[in-house]
Amino acid sequence: MTLRHIVSWKLSGETREARDGQAAEIIAALEALPALVPTLNALTAHRNELFDGDNYDVTLIADFDDEAGLSAYVVHPDHVVAGAVIKKYAVARVATDFTL
Amino acid sequence: MTLRHIVSWKLSGETREARDGQAAEIIAALEALPALVPTLNALTAHRNELFDGDNYDVTLIADFDDEAGLSAYVVHPDHVVAGAVIKKYAVARVATDFTL
Numbered sequence: 529m530t531l532r533h534i535v536s537w538k539l540s541g542e543t544r545e546a547r548d549g550q551a552a553e554i555i556a557a558l559e560a561l562p563a564l565v566p567t568l569n570a571l572t573a574h575r576n577e578l579f580d581g582d583n584y585d586v587t588l589i590a591d592f593d594d595e596a597g598l599s600a601y602v603v604h605p606d607h608v609v610a611g612a613v614i615k616k617y618a619v620a621r622v623a624t625d626f627t628l
Numbered sequence: 629m630t631l632r633h634i635v636s637w638k639l640s641g642e643t644r645e646a647r648d649g650q651a652a653e654i655i656a657a658l659e660a661l662p663a664l665v666p667t668l669n670a671l672t673a674h675r676n677e678l679f680d681g682d683n684y685d686v687t688l689i690a691d692f693d694d695e696a697g698l699s700a701y702v703v704h705p706d707h708v709v710a711g712a713v714i715k716k717y718a719v720a721r722v723a724t725d726f727t728l
Contacts, residue, residue, distance in 0.1 A: 534634065576725060576726055577726050577727060587634055587724040622722040623683050624674065624676040625677055627677060
């Protein structure tokens with residue numbers, strides 16, 4: 529069984545270029561996590577490319593064995609560090625969690 | 629190259645059970661599309677399972693060769709039919725589009 533965690537964020541940058549920079553910083557912070565968080569099976573993070581302004585800016589796709597794996601990820605110190613980067617720039621967050 | 633289109637919706641149902649029913653109708657309408665829309669390479673649709681109320685309710689993951697494939701999908705008559713089902717119930721929509 530795989531629990532998939534999908535999160536999208538809208539970022540605060542006033543221009544697309546500003547949000548490109550913010551997104552790059554967030555994506556780098558997130559993409560460091562698979563090597564650091566044992567319960568995280570897979571993670572990709574993506575910069576939105578179309579419908580700038582209407583679409584959100586960054587999407588995370590992360591896979592876990594189960595809800596306990598997601599919970600351990602959420603409180604993991606390295607995830608907290610990545611979360612702090614996100615909090616600097618995110619003005620909105622939307623998530624869903626579901627079993628594949 | 630693959631263009632991935634991820635959309636999440638929050639639904640109007642007052643209770644989780646009401647939103648379960650709405651989500652099932654939306655997911656069925658979306659999952660019919662791969663057989664009907666030529667430019668749609670893959671599609672899965674998922675009901676959110678955790679953090680009900682905070683999380684959104686349904687997430688679509690759809691893959692295309694490129695932006696033209698996504699545009700053809702958006703205007704395809706069968707997608708328009710599915711979109712009408714979504715419009716009955718969705719109170720919020722968040723999307724991102726990115727290249728894998």
